[in-house]
Amino acid sequence: MESSELIIDCAALRANLARVKEQAADRYIWAVVKANGYGTGMVQVAKEFLTVADGLAVARLSEAETLIDAGFKVPILVLGPLPCSAALAKNIHISASHQDDLLAIRDRKLTNPVHLKIDTGMGRLGFDWQSDAWIPLLKELPAPPFGLWTHYANADQPEHLNNALQRQRFWAAHDRLVAAGFKPEQIHIANSGGLAMLDPNENAIRIGLYLYGGNPWSKATALPLPSPVVSWRAPLKQKRSRKIGDLISYGSEYTVAEPGVYAVLPVGYADGLSARPKQTIEILVGAHRAEICGRITMDLSIIRLPPSESTDEAYLLGPSWQSNGIQLAELAERTGRIEYECLTAISCRVKRIYRSQIS
Secondary structure, eight states: OOSOEEEEOHHHHHHHHHHHHHHHTTSEEEEEOHHHHHTTOHHHHHHHHTTTOSEEEESSHHHHHHHHHTTOOSOEEEOSSOOOOSOOOTTEEEEEOSHHHHHHHHHTTOOSOEEEEEESSSOSSSEETTOOTTGGGGGGSSSOOOEEEOOOSSTTOTTOHHHHHHHHHHHHHHHHHHHTTOOOSEEEOOOSGGGGGOOTTOOEEEEOGGGGTOOOOSSOOSSOOOOOOEEEEEEOEEEEEEOTTOEESGGGOEEOOSOEEEEEESOOTTTTOOSSOSSOOEEEETTEEEEBOSOOOSSOEEEEOOTTOOOSEEEEEBOTTSTTSBOHHHHHHHHTOOHHHHHHHSOTTSEEEEGGGOO
């Protein structure tokens, strides 16, 4: 092993999706695979999700086109702003969140299923839930809208009062739409965090982080936590003894306080670590924890080896199949990031390995 590797446990991916299905009952499941499958490899993990999921969701048209080029024929929902292409594959669903989107759909005569996004409190994309100004334009579209959706701003806190307020606003917009003669076939509000507060009237959900082993809630809920999916391992290079007073890494900020064996880890901030973590980052060496010493550099980090370990590899995440592995939430806390960021920050030069390939 020359450098670090990201190991994706495909069985855990499927297990997490099975838990989602159990909670979702007969709701349509959009498996979100944007941002290269949250850093795990979009095409590969999408194949695992299609055993249960009904469709795939991405952020950008280029991601949808990558899936189509890979042979996917299932519905693919583009969650982001309306793509600029003149023609779109038939299985691409598009989102409209502004009057300009509706005009573009009309003028380009797009017949792709359209999902109307309502801004109920996120303050990002979406039609103002209080406004009806855009509704008359729906009559000029080549086809009536297929879906209606919104996005929680506080999904990680199911008890937050804004969640109920957003649902109230969403259904108010829905009712005005129905009164104008439109009845969208698909209604989706919940993302991963929204699994803990499914609305009985929503018939579809969009699930991302939970599938990849991330905990979407800031506090415990009645729902089971997802299984860890990702393990990040790296070889230990150039083990050598250091004596008291030796200085390590840039800035000479770290001074060896007790003699021991130190090793170089070929992982740095160009691979996805933080150059200035919030806390000292711990990794797993055999059965014991070790700390990164001194500044993390672009390509390398230095650790002090536990006295009793002779292994030649370490884990920055996981291993997912061990109960004492480094958890995603822990790495996120130590780096001062959120779990989404930790996953998507792992760079493309870190080789992805899928569990069936592990030797």
